[in-house]
Amino acid sequence: MHSPIIKPYPITRSLIPEIQEHPIHFVSAAITPEACFYLRNHFAYPRITGQSFVLSVGGEVQKPRTFQYEELLRMPSKELTVPLECAGNNRELFRPRVFGEQWGAGAISQGVWRGVALRDLLRLTGLQASAKEVVFEGHDSGRRPDLEGEFVFARSLPLGKAMHPDTLIAYALNGEPIPYKHGYPFRLIVPQWYAMASVKWLRSITVIRNHFSGPFQDIDYMYYPEKDSDTRKTPVTTIQVNSIIQQPLNRSVLDKGMHLIYGLAWTGTGWIKHVEISTDGGENWRPAVVQPASQNAYSWTFWNYTWLADQKGEYTMMSRATDSFGFVQPAAAKWNRKGYGYNAYSVVHVQVE
Template sequence: MKPTIIPFLTTRKLNPENQETPIHFLPQTITLKEYFFIRNHFEYPTQTQEAYFLPIVGEVIRPIIFKLEDIMRMPSKHLMLPLECSGNNRAFFHPKVYGEQWEDGAISQGLWKGVPLKDLLALIGLKRTALEVVFEAYDYGKRMDLEGDFHFARSLPIQKALHPDTLIAYELNGKPIPFKHGYPLRLIVPQWYAMASIKWVKRIVVIDHLFKGPFQEIDYNYYPYKDSDKGKTPVAQINVSSIIQQPQSYSILDNGKHVVEGIAWTGTGVIIEVEVSTDGGESWHKAILGQEQSHLYSWTFWKYDWKVSSKGEYLIMSRARDSFGNIQPFKAKWNRKGYGYNAVYTVKVKVE
């Protein structure tokens, strides 16, 4: 019996802990918790289930403090979806940008269970003045660019907060959310980059103005110019994207048949097509999707059977298209904080 080969996370930083999923070696639809990518801004917080309460205050009619067991008794729903760090693939921007040098493993897919946020807000009632919903996390620390301590906090516009699939989640893959991934409650925002899906939710505040916290106003914005804030726009929906899991770049292959395979996902609609080029983009061929089109929110696996008879070096590319007509560009839109990279995925291989 052959021994089981177990992949490892790729460490980008130890404190705060930031780890990449071994995305090229995971064929499962659901990422096991052991391989789920980890993105932190600060050290891990400290809180216990016994002391856990969730206040919802602000522009509401009946402010309330929910107990964890109150939330878990409410009608719930399951959603399978990927969480992707907005800095995923940052290392591939040219010119290079500062920040955590994520390659392609800052993405994982899980099965989340929780209560729609709109149901909690319906119980307490929103005032007409409600404009945004702010989520404050338990983790906090210092920033190099500002004085004082800051909790990680971000807001959602009221329309997104009231979307029926925006969840206050308490389970991942059928079990309580692991501590490193937000236990006991995590906000899950489908089709948005993972900075919106705040871990360790401490409190929720409904406000009548635009939230100006540093993780909203400074970070998680696209800045198209190196030395100017002109054209600044917020990071929100996930860009359509794909990766080639196998073969990996700089692999040496033999003549014959090979399977080029990977994953595709999007933040708008569903994946309807993946194309593969084995000649550096000169010609494109349709890959076979894992299903006719991806399920709403979830990624889809794809494969392309490649028969190669000539020795030499080959540039293999993949590009995905979604139901809104979005397609991966040959070059990602450069921005100085390195968010939203989604250029055509490319690997270089040699056939001997």
């Protein structure tokens, strides 16, 4: 008899709206399989109708236009390997604890996205001199517990980020049309920013002359450093340098001998330059083997370290990454009231017998 094929499955955090975590400790592929790709929704899934295949561009533009799905498919395109990380990834690790989806380490996945550069669409419509931000609305909508009325998921980008050549209106993931649950037929992809910026089920693009202040812009996805005050709040934008020990798992029992410690590192600024490993709780650090810099400017990086466990006992393993801009993963994450941007050392406790 053949042995059964054992596959990892996503971890369900919520059913309505559907929220699922990538089983990151058991998937070592450069490209996350669709079945394991994490899901973060704020509302129930939208209905896909004929209108879903039309994308309007208006506001502070010279020639407002409506783009058809087939029209975008015929335009010059580009393909980018981009990890998407939820700003709340690893929220469960903040101390003191914070409210919100209690993500573990799996609110991140990586895919190959194909689409049209947003700036190509904006050049076709032309920008008014007054243009300041670009607002993106999805087809998904619903109610929030903190506000009256119904809201569409909408976010904005400053004009500079919107005009970056790699900010995409994507229509394909891993060589196929974007799956329905990941934003079919159009999804904004914003490399190097946390994934709240990559609006799904995109229906409209509006250039505005002022600051957009929707609830998913100025209430959610803000860093609030004070527990009981909104003072010093700042917007969540660029992904912070980070790493994860995928194996061994936390609280594993290991035999004496050689063990491969391995994992991932990623950043929103530049590329991963170093990963260091400690097996004694941070007293000493040694360089891990980091895969050569990828030709894909934004992709995550694999690393590994071979450890000789020659003494019985309990050990605390840690990983920390450094990127090409000199940003170093800190020993402790900056606490904030909504639990965004956790990037403290990855910590794993093991026992050797």
